[in-house]
Amino acid sequence: MAVLGIDLGGTKTAGILYHQGEILERCRSTTDITSSETVIEGILSTCSRLLESSRSRGITVDSIGLGIAGFIDFERGVVTEAPNHPLHETPVKDILQSAFGLPVIVDNDANVAALAEARLGAGRGSRYLVHLTLGTGIGGGIVIDGEVYRGAQGAAAELGHMIIDENGPICNCGARGCLEALASGVAIYKRVEELSWTKKRSPMLDEFRANPLSFRAEAVGRHAAEGDELALSILRDAGKHLGVGITSIINIFNPDAVTLSGGLLGCFSFMEEEMRLTVDGMAIPISRRHAKILTSTLGEDGGTLGAALLAASLAG
């Protein structure tokens, strides 16, 4: 059985042709976020190219799976809202089913990444796995008994919006002190910005002040590697906050594994020690000892592989 797995992010649209446990073809393009139409066109052309490739190989594709950053109405396959691209109440499932005449399944990108980690990645063999995507924001996915947990309306696993500091900074979601407001790429960027208003000097702050708009959270990792003390302390703090969030996850789920992926892993070596110290000091010992905390082994394929696994579940 062959399937397509598509990963739609705010900056790139990636897809794979997946056949008998192997990625036969990868396809990747920039997401054109001009309008919901241009985003959909990007998805359609990615699928078309992969379907063409399957035909030239003499393989029949059975279904298509999509992981999309945003709130998904899972049953209807509608993207209700997405922070990083203009899809809004967009019936992605229906659009693709009509275009290609194949069964389509649409899910949140972090749910899909969690499934990939639990079945094929760092958490392979885990019955209970919780996944965090550490990027601009923080997404979450929960796998129970090998299946994605979605809750009553498909809106579950918003682990970036666990509140870890009720007196903390305001989050994009409007609440205060969410994990995302303290340990995400945006949180790190904002911390640099705050420091830039002080009289402090450091190579990182020089770079930020020279061009704040082009500065990216990932640069903090580079400066930390070069010994910038402010960069180091920002990442250590973020690591501690991440550890608080993982502590709650361990106490709530008693999982086999907590897995981490996303762009912020580039800074993770400077966050990890504080994260582990925090979890070791705060989580309930029996659950702490059992839970492995692992970084993704699937890299950029995590999203597309998870989408492909979801598609395969459709075909039964």
Added chain:
Amino acid sequence: MAVLGIDLGGTKTAGILYHQGEILERCRSTTDITSSETVIEGILSTCSRLLESSRSRGITVDSIGLGIAGFIDFERGVVTEAPNHPLHETPVKDILQSAFGLPVIVDNDANVAALAEARLGAGRGSRYLVHLTLGTGIGGGIVIDGEVYRGAQGAAAELGHMIIDENGPICNCGARGCLEALASGVAIYKRVEELSWTKKRSPMLDEFRANPLSFRAEAVGRHAAEGDELALSILRDAGKHLGVGITSIINIFNPDAVTLSGGLLGCFSFMEEEMRLTVDGMAIPISRRHAKILTSTLGEDGGTLGAALLAASLAG
């Protein structure tokens, strides 16, 4: 089919004989926490009395379920640790199975209460339900697809140990800022104690200062009802903290219902408004609109009924 449902708390041991959806007999005694032997003797005698009653009615009991406040090794039926009574690595399941020759199932008391609420109580009909027991401490239970979620080792659902304020007060578990450290009976007691060190005056503080050791958190509700402003503000704060915890629960689980039980419900009318304002202001709207927040309708029967339902699941 008839079963026994036993609820072992730190102060009382309660049991029911449950037959075809009805409680035929209730039995209740003080838990003698002198030693693990006296606790076990109390359980055995409760079971014996209920079994005698079943015989006199000509009913055959098929199995026994127990809900116990503490950490339970679910597979082995061992109470590994319990904060409020002296059971420690006690093989409760084996002891009862040998004594009565019946199948026995042992679970955490909050898990059991969650099951009762989901099947028979305030959350009846919920597919996804999260339950909090608000007492001296805060326990949690998670029901997914009608079954208790226990995680990898039966240690899941420690919702009282979600961290909601990483800079908050130290919790009994050793961590900082757990929900239990901010919204439980103990947390409320400590807040009164702190105020008693100040020069403030109020009827509640007078009562506390006269006899701190016999003062109970529930008394704060009585003083609030009589208009004590300090009592009111303590309960409003606790309600806000509870709202923060419920916000995280709603964002994580996208549940059909969050149900509440326990001794602190006596103070709940003074906590509820702040709790609801907090949840309405902070939780993700789609999940917030869907989740009902309900107080238990089972009262003191919640624990024994849940244990009976668990026992019934054994008998298939």
